[in-house]
């Protein structure tokens with residue numbers, strides 16, 4: 269692991285603090301201006317400029333935090349160690365930080381208006397099981413390790429944004445919460461974001477999610493998905509002496525073949541994936557049970573419901589086929605069940621929302637172009653509840669997400685950092701000193 273390099277502030281921190289404390293604050297701009305116009309003018313503010321200028325000289329510090337956090341394993345439901353590290357790093361920036369009941373880390377940058385909250389969040393968890401080698405290999409600006417981009421880059425950006433606003437002594441109009449949240453991946457089922465939205469619901473005005481690398485997209489449409497597990501069980505026995513007994517693996521295979529032949533429409537786009545299949549104890553035993561896990565996604569809730577029923581029907585048919593062909597039915601029956609492991613609701617950000625206007629203004633300021641995307645992210649939860657939310661990349665470039673060859677290249681990452689900061693400040697607003 270490479271050594272930490274600390275930034276050297278060029279402004280005398282104590283002095284600026286005092287000025288901020290004694291000066292009354294007011295909203296930075298008149299309320300009749302459009303959200304996009306307000307956001308476009310953010311760089312006119314000297315403190316916003318100071319925050320934006322913080323990134324470039326501190327890229328190596330940001331990269332080092334990314335390596336440090338990526339090398340702390342964070343398998344699903346085991347994010348606590350990484351959460352503690354993020355908490356310490358947020359606290360180091362001077363933000364009061366705490367860990368909530370769900371395991372989310374929350375650093376608070378208090379605004380003039382504490383009754384309204386903007387969240388910037390990056391998920392802590394990875395898809396990798398305990399024991400995965402997470403050592404980061406560095407080659408110039410390129411880093412390789414499981415989780416380095418998804419979501420090492422988001423977490424590094426979260427910390428960088430916190431540092432930048434603290435360095436610039438920037439006070440937002442609305443309170444901004446810097447959150448490292450748990451349970452985004454797979455069976456985590458967005459539990460961290462669910463808990464967060466539950467806690468702050470009445471006050472929450474916007475959520476900006478940092479997930480993975482890049483600046484090429486903005487996810488404003490939440491892709492609905494469901495994860496299901498099918499389980500078939502039976503008496504089990506010996507492969508020779510109990511031959512003919514109904515076999516749960518046979519039934520599961522029969523049902524699976526039916527399911528994968530289910531037709532899905534190209535529009536609304538609908539997909540399914542059998543992601544895990546397991547069962548049995550040895551090659552010469554009739555298994556006691558067999559199970560599979562399926563992920564289904566669709567742009568349409570109706571298609572999602574249709575596909576879920578198709579899975580149930582196929583499993584029932586698979587069990588029936590196996591029972592019909594079993595040679596010795598006196599040796600027991602097959603039981604089956606299909607359980608919902610997780611469900612991610614859909615939703616969509618209004619095209620004329622203040623948050624999208626702020627993001628578009630941010631794109632303009634940094635000279636970036638981005639396309640609207642539909643995806644399944646932490647933003648699903650607020651979007652499904654009518655709260656403005658987007659998910660964006662944290663800058664730089666990356667690939668191989670969810671694989672052991674995952675990589676991230678930090679070249680040009682400051683564009684993504686500035687874009688994210690401007691989007692957040694565009695919706696939080698910035699307090700400024702009253703002119704004397």
Ligand SMILES: [Zn+2]
Pocket residue numbers: 391418419452479480
């Ligand atoms: Zn992610």
